[in-house]
Amino acid sequence: MSAVNSAAAHPEEHHDLPRGMKRWLYATNHKDIGTMYLVFGTLMLFVGGLLAELIRSELMTPAMRVLSPEAYNQVITVHGLVMVFAAVMPLTAGLANYLIPLMIGAPDMALPRLNNWGFWLLPPAAVLLVLPWGLKLLGIGTGTIDTGWTMYAPLSTQSGPGADFAFVAVLLLGLSSTMASINILVTVLNQRAPGMTMMKVPLFAWSWVITALLLIAVFPALMAGSIMQITDRHFGTHFFSAAGGGDPVLWEHIFWFFGHPEVYILLLPTAGVLPHVLSTFSRKPIYGYEAQVYSFCAIGVMSIVVWAHHMFTSGMPTAANIYFMLSTMAISIPVAVLFFCWFGTLWRGSMTFETPMLFALGYIVLFGIGGLTGLVLSDAAADQQYHNTYFLVAHFHYALFGGPVMGLFAAFYYYLPKMTGRMFSERLGRWHFWLTLIAFNVVFLPQFLLGIAGMPRRIPDYALQFAPLNLVSSLGAFVLGATQLLFLYNVLRTVFGKSGTKATDRVWEGAQGLEFTLPSPPPFHTFSTPPVTE
Amino acid sequence: MSAVPDAHHPYYVPQPSPYPILLSGAVFLLGLGLALLVNSFAAGWWPLGLGALLLAGTLTAWFGRVVGETRSGVYGHQEERSFRWGMMWFIASELVFFASLFGVLFYERNIAVPWLASFTSRAWSAYTPWPHFSATWPSGGPAGRPFQVVAPWGVPAVNTLILLSSGATVTWAHLGLRAGRRGQLKAGLALTILLGALFLALQIHEFSHAYTRLGLTLHSGVYGATFFILTGFHGLHVTIGTIMLSAILLRALKGDFSPERHFAFEAVTWYWHFVDVVWLMLFVFVYWL
Ligand code: HEM
Ligand SMILES: [Cu+2]
Numbered sequence: 001m002s003a004v005n006s007a008a009a010h011p012e013e014h015h016d017l018p019r020g021m022k023r024w025l026y027a028t029n030h031k032d033i034g035t036m037y038l039v040f041g042t043l044m045l046f047v048g049g050l051l052a053e054l055i056r057s058e059l060m061t062p063a064m065r066v067l068s069p070e071a072y073n074q075v076i077t078v079h080g081l082v083m084v085f086a087a088v089m090p091l092t093a094g095l096a097n098y099l100i101p102l103m104i105g106a107p108d109m110a111l112p113r114l115n116n117w118g119f120w121l122l123p124p125a126a127v128l129l130v131l132p133w134g135l136k137l138l139g140i141g142t143g144t145i146d147t148g149w150t151m152y153a154p155l156s157t158q159s160g161p162g163a164d165f166a167f168v169a170v171l172l173l174g175l176s177s178t179m180a181s182i183n184i185l186v187t188v189l190n191q192r193a194p195g196m197t198m199m200k201v202p203l204f205a206w207s208w209v210i211t212a213l214l215l216i217a218v219f220p221a222l223m224a225g226s227i228m229q230i231t232d233r234h235f236g237t238h239f240f241s242a243a244g245g246g247d248p249v250l251w252e253h254i255f256w257f258f259g260h261p262e263v264y265i266l267l268l269p270t271a272g273v274l275p276h277v278l279s280t281f282s283r284k285p286i287y288g289y290e291a292q293v294y295s296f297c298a299i300g301v302m303s304i305v306v307w308a309h310h311m312f313t314s315g316m317p318t319a320a321n322i323y324f325m326l327s328t329m330a331i332s333i334p335v336a337v338l339f340f341c342w343f344g345t346l347w348r349g350s351m352t353f354e355t356p357m358l359f360a361l362g363y364i365v366l367f368g369i370g371g372l373t374g375l376v377l378s379d380a381a382a383d384q385q386y387h388n389t390y391f392l393v394a395h396f397h398y399a400l401f402g403g404p405v406m407g408l409f410a411a412f413y414y415y416l417p418k419m420t421g422r423m424f425s426e427r428l429g430r431w432h433f434w435l436t437l438i439a440f441n442v443v444f445l446p447q448f449l450l451g452i453a454g455m456p457r458r459i460p461d462y463a464l465q466f467a468p469l470n471l472v473s474s475l476g477a478f479v480l481g482a483t484q485l486l487f488l489y490n491v492l493r494t495v496f497g498k499s500g501t502k503a504t505d506r507v508w509e510g511a512q513g514l515e516f517t518l519p520s521p522p523p524f525h526t527f528s529t530p531p532v533t534e
Numbered sequence: 535m536s537a538v539p540d541a542h543h544p545y546y547v548p549q550p551s552p553y554p555i556l557l558s559g560a561v562f563l564l565g566l567g568l569a570l571l572v573n574s575f576a577a578g579w580w581p582l583g584l585g586a587l588l589l590a591g592t593l594t595a596w597f598g599r600v601v602g603e604t605r606s607g608v609y610g611h612q613e614e615r616s617f618r619w620g621m622m623w624f625i626a627s628e629l630v631f632f633a634s635l636f637g638v639l640f641y642e643r644n645i646a647v648p649w650l651a652s653f654t655s656r657a658w659s660a661y662t663p664w665p666h667f668s669a670t671w672p673s674g675g676p677a678g679r680p681f682q683v684v685a686p687w688g689v690p691a692v693n694t695l696i697l698l699s700s701g702a703t704v705t706w707a708h709l710g711l712r713a714g715r716r717g718q719l720k721a722g723l724a725l726t727i728l729l730g731a732l733f734l735a736l737q738i739h740e741f742s743h744a745y746t747r748l749g750l751t752l753h754s755g756v757y758g759a760t761f762f763i764l765t766g767f768h769g770l771h772v773t774i775g776t777i778m779l780s781a782i783l784l785r786a787l788k789g790d791f792s793p794e795r796h797f798a799f800e801a802v803t804w805y806w807h808f809v810d811v812v813w814l815m816l817f818v819f820v821y822w823l
Pocket of ligand 1: 150263264266267309310311328329331332335370371372373374375377378379383386387388392395396399400403404
């Protein structure tokens, strides 16, 4: 009790950093927790990347060479789940934890201990996902979940024990996301510096408000669905089985009710970073702040009511197909508003092209292609042809790598000097950008063509006429993978290197925002007394 | 007791704390145990048991710590607002959870079953779950095994009355607290807990009645599945609510809560009312209609 009292009486006296492992395991500081999220997410980005290289190795040539069909199914499943849940989501959550308190002038997140709980649920979830591989090595079970990341019934209700571990992992991930979302929402609602009204909150924080609301609005549905999967598998229920009057399509509805908002959950935080980067390097204020806020809101609301565009081939009534087609197409309107605002910010700016700016521009181009091909897919009639082909795979990689991942790189390079106090190697950064941009297109452009020609996804073998383009795609994938080592090296040498240019407080000439009024790196506690905003 | 720190005090950022990671460890162990047990690895009992113990211990210690912090007066109005918002959004997420279960009920009853029944013509009859499958609700068990449904105007109606009056008693307790009538606070809480426990006892009785007499089980097709998942998760929430109310009663007996500041009490009443509303929906859509 006395510790509590003294902490209350003299909160400023705890300048001493918590030391050793406890600093991380018991963390309550938003920068430490944010850092852990970022480290974990990066690690998982490489794990997921390694799995991707395995997939492309198998697909480099026709015939089965690298993986067994069973292992292939497991690898694509875990690749998808890891990238979505263990790489991109934690990375965006890490940025939120680190940056939002700095951006809104708060001493920390609103609920620091809850914050740490949310983070520490992630490593166990990742462990549960891969544990069945370990068990298989011991001769137990058939390996991990092999259904694809969408976990469709009845495959999921009949697949081996790995599926149970995956559904339990989903429950942990849901708990983690819910806690993180509650915390971020409460922080933005309640911790803003005096004078910072909601319509002055930086766009990154706004994008996370909508992301958090979406997570709270849809993840519990997937958790409920996962529980029903487990009961269908082991307790004799028939939610997803027609044998008892249920319906496997119900799972598709549950999954995509979550899954479509999920792609915007992945996208929005980086769509929130983008205007900051664009405005800094074109040395102009953000164009259309309000329009972007309203677009975030519109995207948030609309993304909840369009999910069944993933199910055009599942036998829904025509009226439903038409509704989901039109509503899906309508989402491109607020998305297009975002694009206009980005262009408006760049327009007639005195632009320079440092690494973060390059990645931001790459985002606009690649994500633009992702969005446009999404429109192609949203045509319910045409989608009969494209569905579950490599066209779809190409679409969502342009949307997900082109959007969130490029945006995360932009954010990383943009904020790394602020976080570490040192500049990264600009030269390496540019190499990283150009190689990534080129290699990415080499990997995924051919996949559009393969898809139109009819190559199905999730099948480890293919007809001979698909061989040349698959070879190109795989070679591109190896370059793309190797290129990311440049990124890792660049980050590590900035974090641990003793040399290197010191970053100024403002870091970038045109940077705006409270976070750039602080020293680089910022001290352990910041804004213990709130800053005054105009 | 509830010293209100001055308006300019800095936001309370707790020192490093072991509870969050311990709680994560507990959840991990529970999940691991579950995944092992459903696949008939008896070894799963170990992580399950350990996880349950760790969960109970950590939650007790964590909340104990927060109670200590509250008593020492480190929380100002801003912190309290954080807790309020936090609890609100948590209940919102719970609401989505139950809403999706109701969505499942609606889908199975109004879309899946009629659709399956539309295959009954001779040419398509191979696509129905069993011969003479019809679009009725309940749709029957797998292979058409018969079962009876729980009659709404028996125990479920009584349970509705019980939960509704428990909502009233907890409000009565709140009024007592606000007016400084501690006796009314304690009596109201005790009554609410009693009603919660009574509800649970009747619910357990209903479940065993359904299993042993009515033939209504988890295996009874989509009717049984939706019935038990909805009522089961609601029962779980009543259990959690009753435990929370008991903790609040203990604190009230120890003299916690002032007429002005008693957020923990309010949070639990919010939760209790939420559980109440869910039950009303259950009564209408699961038992009655
Ligand atoms: C205007 C924008 C967009 C439209 C109109 C659109 C439309 C679609 C449609 C219709 C499908 C289903 C195709 C099929 O299954 O046959 C689809 C799949 C997908 N989209 Fe998009 N999309 C858009 C933006 C995005 C964004 C922003 C992301 C992610 C950041 C994304 C990620 C995905 C993913 C991951 C899938 C495939 C999921 C799977 O089946 O595994 N899309 N999109
Ligand atoms: Cu979608």
